[in-house]
Amino acid sequence: MGSTSTYETIVKTYPDQKEGQEAKNYLARLAPARAAAAQAAVKDRAATDAQAAAAVPKKSKLEDRIVLQRPKVGHPEVSSEVTAAVKEAIANIPKPVRKILTAGDIKFVLTTTMIDRYPEGAYQEVEGYEGGTSKSCPGLFDPSKDEIVLAQYTVDEANDELNRPIPNKRIIQTFLHECGHAVDHCIGRISMTDQYRHAYYLDIARVPDDMRRKLAYYLQKSTRGQSESCGQLLGIIMGLQDETSEDMQACFPNTLAFLKQKVNITEASPAK
Numbered sequence: 001m002g003s004t005s006t007y008e009t010i011v012k013t014y015p016d017q018k019e020g021q022e023a024k025n026y027l028a029r030l031a032p033a034r035a036a037a038a039q040a041a042v043k044d045r046a047a048t049d050a051q052a053a054a055a056v057p058k059k060s061k062l063e064d065r066i067v068l069q070r071p072k073v074g075h076p077e078v079s080s081e082v083t084a085a086v087k088e089a090i091a092n093i094p095k096p097v098r099k100i101l102t103a104g105d106i107k108f109v110l111t112t113t114m115i116d117r118y119p120e121g122a123y124q125e126v127e128g129y130e131g132g133t134s135k136s137c138p139g140l141f142d143p144s145k146d147e148i149v150l151a152q153y154t155v156d157e158a159n160d161e162l163n164r165p166i167p168n169k170r171i172i173q174t175f176l177h178e179c180g181h182a183v184d185h186c187i188g189r190i191s192m193t194d195q196y197r198h199a200y201y202l203d204i205a206r207v208p209d210d211m212r213r214k215l216a217y218y219l220q221k222s223t224r225g226q227s228e229s230c231g232q233l234l235g236i237i238m239g240l241q242d243e244t245s246e247d248m249q250a251c252f253p254n255t256l257a258f259l260k261q262k263v264n265i266t267e268a269s270p271a272k
Helices: 004-013 018-055 080-091 095-103 119-123 168-186 194-204 223-237 245-251 253-262
Strands: 066-068 107-111 139-142 147-151
Touching: 066 080, 080 107, 080 168, 095 168, 139 168, 147 168, 168 223, 194 223, 194 253, 223 245, 223 253, 245 253
Parallel strands: 066 107, 107 147
Antiparallel strands: 139 147
């Protein structure tokens, strides 16, 4: 069988034809099994929450707040190389930002896959993943737990097999972006304020046409555009370098300057 998103597409495209009716019947048969699996996953999540809460010490050093999520049966442990890379990235966060994350009691959970940390996510579509679930998610910030969660692998949506390990460089890029969301959270969702919106709108009005497709994720018209641009720009302030970082700095000068002021950082701010 194909993925459920494929059958949902068939239903929408051919609602009155034989193919659409067959796909609709398949989804109806699948629903009880998915509901039961999701309910079991919620129980698993409660256990993983208790485990992580017990493992996270409330200490001043950010490096001491790393938790390794126990993997599900058949999944490998998070590698020591990934743990070491994240520790180094934490140590390199500029001091003013470290203070914000420390005061906010932000924690770092390293997991083999996102569904090892959030089992129920295997049965829930995730916004921004085009019908995909948490299996496809490499990292996130969970404001309900004050934690950044990073995965070493994603999972194939069709067959549940692990994909190739995410390169450490990409994991750290994801880490810094999610740290940006964590900082936004710690300072009162600055991305949703009128001041941020003013700077952001000034910048997006001047983004060159040839840049708009490349930066489309950060130009979304909903508040999601504000939130994601804030996460990325704060990540850049912390040292994030990826395929968009130079263009983001060039296209968002007002927003970048506003955020630097809010986190009390200068170009010369040391890491420690």
